[in-house]
Structures are given as structure tokens and as C-alpha cells.
Amino acid sequence: MSDPVDAESTVSGNQANIPARIRQELGIDDGDQLRWHLEEDGSIRVRVVQQRSGTFADFDGYDGDDATAGTEDHDGWSVDTE
Numbered sequence: 569m570s571d572p573v574d575a576e577s578t579v580s581g582n583q584a585n586i587p588a589r590i591r592q593e594l595g596i597d598d599g600d601q602l603r604w605h606l607e608e609d610g611s612i613r614v615r616v617v618q619q620r621s622g623t624f625a626d627f628d629g630y631d632g633d634d635a636t637a638g639t640e641d642h643d644g645w646s647v648d649t650e
Contacts, residue, residue: 575587599619
């Protein structure tokens with residue numbers, strides 16, 4: 569027994585359209601990224617990474633090694649007191 573088909577698209581010039589029903593169901597919008605993973609059994613897994621927007625859209629967080637004690641090392645305005 570084969571898997572049911574949710575939707576189909578045709579490849580044209582190394583590009584394929586994402587069917588509207590799939591885009592709507594997953595909330596895919598312009599600017600979102602698709603991350604592709606080829607499984608050992610030959611199937612493909614696709615993860616949708618939605619575009620972030622706003623003031624901190626490009627902020628990836630702090631991953632430094634230096635731990636700080638906020639109340640001891642900084643004043644009320646986060647200025648280094650050392």
C-alpha cells in the first residue's frame with residue numbers, strides 16, 4: 569500500500585513550487601527558509617524556519633564564556649563598575 573499524496577508539484581529549472589494548501593497549513597510565507605534533510609531510507613524531511621522580524625530579528629543571543637554577576641559587576645544602568 570502506498571502513502572497517500574497530500575499535494576504534488578513539478579520541478580522546473582531546479583525549482584519546485586510549494587502547493588498552496590501546504591504553505592497555508594504550515595504558515596510558510598515569503599522570506600521563510602526551508603531546511604532539507606535526506607533520510608537514510610531516501611525520504612526527505614523539510615523543516616520550515618520562519619523569518620524573524622522586529623528589533624531583535626538578527627540577534628542570536630550571547631554565547632560567550634564570561635559569566636557575570638549582574639548586581640555585583642554592573643550598576644543600575646548595566647555599566648561595568650570595575
